[in-house]
Amino acid sequence: MKPAKFDYVSPSTVEAAVAALVASNGEGKLLAGGQSLLPLLNFRMARPSILVDLNGIEGLSYIEDRDDRIAVGALTRHRDLEHSPLIASKLPVMSAAMRHVAHLAIRNRGTIGGSLSHADPAAELPMLATFYDATILVQGPSGRRTITPREFFVDALTNCLEPEEIVVEIEFPVLKQDGWAFEEVARRFGDFALASIAVSVLRGPSGLEAARVAVMGVADTPRRLDEAEAALVAMELDDRTPDRFSEVVVSQVSPNDDLHASAEYRKHLLGQLAKRALQTALAMKG
């Protein structure tokens, strides 16, 4: 289990990294934390001609407060997000989710840019980007552009980037909310999720004024459930609300059977988590 031969460069600027990608004619790969890429190299499932290491680029790792938005540099490690007081106060759903990402050693190296780009359908950060409707800033040969999560996550393990583009920053809007929850079930602590849901609610004069719902592990990409959000806002709030919400959520997904769980079991799990998540969110006092 040794990788095929590859070259290696360690540029010190994003521009130089883009240039290295351009020079590789689509055969190059970016190396961030290496936590997903290296196994693929060792299995020879990825055979890049050259690895362009992002770790030597200064200024790609930061968590920045921009009032109603939080900007995160692409090379920011999972562990930094997990322990950031700023994230805890402004993006509490992310803060709660981060400890479910893999294990400590992996969180020490894995990066947000790598996680989004790898686009695992059961990974937390792609789901969080979808939940928050983050703005993904990428840089390519012709400059910078922004991409929404809906565009970015094309399919399982597939993003919409051009081969010469690099994710440089992710900007998360701070949500107006007075209740939220993140729920996940994995076989073991730190495993990829069998099912997971994030919920946020904003109360109005009567019932809810706004709601946000995103799920993962139950489709080829993380998903925002607009219909469930609308249905939740329209619901009367009583003891039966979590059950009704759970039914709506489940009706919105059609997962596949796989080695770890059947479609019915995943739906069952998601339903249970949806109920629990809404109960938690509604129990919070603004």
Add this chain to the structure above:
Amino acid sequence: MNSDRRVTPSDVLRPRNVGAPIKRTEDPRLLTGNGEYTADRKPDRPLHLAFLRSGQPHARIARIDTAAARQASGVVAVLAAEDIADDFKPVIPFSRMPNYYATPILPLASGKVRYVGEAVVAVVATSRYLAEDALELIDVEYEPLGAISRAESAVAADAPLLHEAAGSNVLIAREFKKGDVAADLQAAAVRVGGRFEMTRKAALAMEPRSYTAEYDKRRDAITLYTSSNIPGIVRDAVSEALGLPGHRLRVVAPDVGGSFGSKGSLYPEELLICIAARKLRRSVKWTADRLEDVSSSSQAFAEIVDAEMGFDENGVATSLQADVIGDVGAYSIYPWTCGLEPVQVVSFLPGPYKIGSYRGAVRGVATCKPPTGPYRGVGRPISTFVAERLMDLGAKALGIDPLEIRRRNLVRPEEFPYRIASGIIWDKTGFIECLEAAAKAAGYDQLRSEQAEARKQGRLFGIGIASYAELTGIGSRIAVAPGMPINTGSETAKITIDSTGAITAAFGVASHGQGLETTLAQVVADDLGARFEDVRVIQGDSDEVPMSTGTFASRSAVLGGGAAKHASKLLQEKIKRVASHLLEANADDIEVTEGKAVVLGTDRMVTFKQIAKAVYSDMKTLPVDARDELSATYTYDPINGTTAAATHIAVVEVDPATCFVRILKFVVAEDCGRIINPMIVDGQVHGGVAQGIGAALLEELVYDEDGQLLTATLVDYVIPSAPEVPVMDVVHVESESAVAGGFRGMGEGGTIGAPAAIANAVADALSPLDIDVSILPMTPERIFQLIETAKQKSKGKTDE
């Protein structure tokens, strides 16, 4: 060879080390990264092997084209079956068992491939990277012959044959019988039964299999460093296969990072690396990567058992019958044969219970999968699972408490030695004592009231008991694997005090995590009269003792420990004789302790160093005929071996929302005889139970209908990690056995009891829903399906 001389308690004057929780002497080097594993060997300019493995489950090899690979950078040789045909004799896993077909062990697939992962071509290159690059240039043309993926379909008359010469896919068939089971079942007040299954499992040692063949040009000799736990058996087999006498073939198992049985058979790669080293006159290294380890090391379980048990109205089990089908994979293994695992299921099925009549039939069936082989507990994890489920089913049917029904059926203290219905004889062991101790430690009655309370709240709370017995430290009268021709019934200890006064104790056993360097030194220190820290233990090296096998089947404390005791005594006699000259005292008045010989009741003494000097260097002190080399060798054979037993109690709760099982409490009460080191015994129990939790709840190798392994990585093959393993309570019931030292083997028990206890606990938790547990692992998915089916059923009932 000497047989057992019963050691009386007075032989051990003052045990200081045996029984003490001494920290393992291995640990400082292992924990600081200073261990030396096979892959750490650095022979001069070694070559590296990589294997091209079959992606086909069953196919004729039509053509192998290695021309391009031979030209590739760094490649020294490319070897396929025909390139090495004249370099070895196949190793045959012979057995005297009737109805058994021995498939030969070949280094590389010859003629056809029989499972995905079987080695077909070996590339030898200057680095592993270059060797793996060259693999991609090899072209093998296969003619598919149809996958044989399920044992049940492989026995069909029209199934393709994996080994044509065998004439059948059934490689082994056997039946055990006692009494008239049919009549007894007929007469039984209650009959319970079912179809039970334990799926295929990987042993998954932390260190994958690893071999380094170091070639000595001057003597055409090889030293094989191997991660094996049977270096002695490997030495003898490779010696035969390659025609290399033992003094030109040394086999060493250095530090070994676990085996759990998966390193306990001779492997094709072990043969191939020696063939390659000799052919190329170079040292060669290979370490399996995780994928190779999971897909080509021997696997475990894979058995389906149709079983039925009959009880009288008092809950006494009268009769038991079982038909076992074992999916043994593509080949028989050396030396244990493919009968090892499935045959043990039927020979151990009656377990610690006095069941009057028995019929147990087993078939081991070849399929396109890696061979099954020894796995911690061998056969007994599943025999215990089945017998303990049946006990609980009987208890339920009769309205008897599960604890009480076991009391009524276990062999009682006054009934030993007891021959169970399959023919195994249990010597005196604390069966009932373990049951009662576990119940007490768990607070059994209290647990039942907690359960009643929990059930009122609708919680799925369950308690599971499993009792088992096993044979350990097996001597020469019993074959570890049925009909096996090699002797595994004895072990040698050679203890020497050299001219510096240093003590070295050499053994043929081969620790791969059990801590034998510590425990054997404890035994030697006490019986020789030395200080623990002065005893160096050498093990796992075929050059150290004339014949050995290794460490398996819970034998090393009993056989190695017994040999250590006897050899220590012999050497102590010599020490006393020399000391009696030096101290001018009667040998009977001399006590040997703490590395000194002391005249009892005086302060006159000589140290081992002074004694060594007198014997070896100082030519004046001793008469010539008293200069007897300070060394003693003893080969110990416990003849029958001894029984070990335990009761496990698991308390679980099933979360109906997630269908996950949480283990709330786990208690083990075990009888391993006199304990050498309680810390090591606890560690072995903890580790065994952790693996048992894997078998009960998590681990499963899944092969699809095309013989492809779907769980080939540790993302998909899920093993317990720290959060899945609860704190355990281990109670020691220390009843001395009749073998030397009073020891019993205990390396495997944890894995035997835990799956059954957890299965019973989960079944108990789910019993309000009328659900039975008959397959392991009980994954959340399986629990979900069971609950769904139960809901449908009860809906159907209310609809009616």
